Amino acid sequence: MTHPIFHAQSSVRRFGGTVEDYQPIHDWLDATKETFCDFRHRALRHHAQGVFEAERVFGATIRNSDGRLVPTRYIAEQHIKEDCGGIVPSVSDWLSRIRPETWMSRGYSLPVPDRAARDP
Numbered sequence: 001m002t003h004p005i006f007h008a009q010s011s012v013r014r015f016g017g018t019v020e021d022y023q024p025i026h027d028w029l030d031a032t033k034e035t036f037c038d039f040r041h042r043a044l045r046h047h048a049q050g051v052f053e054a055e056r057v058f059g060a061t062i063r064n065s066d067g068r069l070v071p072t073r074y075i076a077e078q079h080i081k082e083d084c085g086g087i088v089p090s091v092s093d094w095l096s097r098i099r100p101e102t103w104m105s106r107g108y109s110l111p112v113p114d115r116a117a118r119d120p
């Protein structure tokens, strides 16, 4: 899914209520697109730690307009699974895929692959 409104519509189908009940959570998850305007923005909040950060921002539950308590965690997990092939990745899943550059590793002994060997 490419827009938070579609995630909000999916939340309505799953938990009831209205799009407005869920829109702020889905907007927050995708707000990082301001910093990097393709799918890689998801590395900042689309993971297990992001689910718990959503709880800290929105509370453990929301009460939707049907009067039903819905765990914020379930809403965030639904969004992330819809964007990430059915899984909630860890932060490590994202960060371990960063291709190291020399400027990133000053002070660390992490080996930095030779660019020519990496990008033939």
Ligand SMILES: [Zn+2]
Residues within 6 Å of the ligand: 029, 030, 042, 046, 079, 083
């Ligand atoms: Zn998203």
